[in-house]
Amino acid sequence: MKLYAHPFSSYCQKALIALYENDAPFEFRLLEGEAAFVELAALWPVRKFPVLQDGDHTVVEATAIIEHLAVHHPGPVRLIPADPGAAVEVRMMDRVFDHYVSTPQQKLVADALRPEGDRDPYGVAEARRMLETSYTWLDERLAGREWATDHGFSLADCAAAPALFYADWSHPIDERFKTLKAYRARLLARPSMARAVDEARPYRAYFPLGAPDRD
Numbered sequence: 001m002k003l004y005a006h007p008f009s010s011y012c013q014k015a016l017i018a019l020y021e022n023d024a025p026f027e028f029r030l031l032e033g034e035a036a037f038v039e040l041a042a043l044w045p046v047r048k049f050p051v052l053q054d055g056d057h058t059v060v061e062a063t064a065i066i067e068h069l070a071v072h073h074p075g076p077v078r079l080i081p082a083d084p085g086a087a088v089e090v091r092m093m094d095r096v097f098d099h100y101v102s103t104p105q106q107k108l109v110a111d112a113l114r115p116e117g118d119r120d121p122y123g124v125a126e127a128r129r130m131l132e133t134s135y136t137w138l139d140e141r142l143a144g145r146e147w148a149t150d151h152g153f154s155l156a157d158c159a160a161a162p163a164l165f166y167a168d169w170s171h172p173i174d175e176r177f178k179t180l181k182a183y184r185a186r187l188l189a190r191p192s193m194a195r196a197v198d199e200a201r202p203y204r205a206y207f208p209l210g211a212p213d214r215d
Contacts, residue, residue, distance in 0.1 A: 001025070002026065002052070002053045002054075003015060003016070003019070003027070003050055003051075004039070004051040005028065005031060005049050006031045006049065006203075007196070007199040007200040007203065008203035008204075009050070010106075010165070011102075013197075014050075014062040014159055014162050015052070015066065017192045017193055018155070018192075020191070020195055022075025022077050022079075023075065024069060026052075043058050044058065052068065054068065054072065057072075062158075062159075063155065066155050070155075077152075078152070078154075079153070079155045080154065086149070089149050089151070089156075090148075090149055093149055093159070093160075094155050094156045096156075097148075097156065097163040097164075098163070100130060100133075100134040101131065101134050103130075104126075104128070105166050107123060107124065107127035108128070108171060108209065109166075109170060111124050113208050127171075128171050132171075135173055135174070135177050138177075139179045145183075147186075148160050148183075153190070160183070160187060161187040161188070164183070164184045164187065165184070165197070169211060170209055188215060197215065
């Protein structure tokens, strides 16, 4: 397998966590320089990443990559539960973290990268409101749980780890959300996520809102 990715990307980290959880062998194709992007574009003209090439399979989008790994390269950590009902909850929580944590967090980052005159204060305020709403809901939802669902470490946690990692940098999780903050800390202590974070450390200067010294 070959993964086209960048270590500082949250969605690439999501896929990397799944690969690391089951010690799946793969080649990391670092997306730096035009030659790497030419290769990527030949597989996926949209040129978004991560992209997994596995024999005749080209898989785009981090969630689909994790689903592919669960089918074709299963390991001891079952990231998609065998029980269909449990799998529905895992997939639901995966979408929650992608759409309602990662998406508004990335809105804040994208706005910071714009020229001053092209910024979108209204959109930024909306994104911050969405993050506050998500933090409130997650703090209640995760009460009494070690991971995102009651079905062990899963696809949902692969999504949650980088989403909450960067969200707390962009719009800090308030101290009143003790359950959510403790969950984020458990995710960062997980060896697969700790490895992804360490591999991304050299790129922290890229973060336009200023990467904090913590984490």
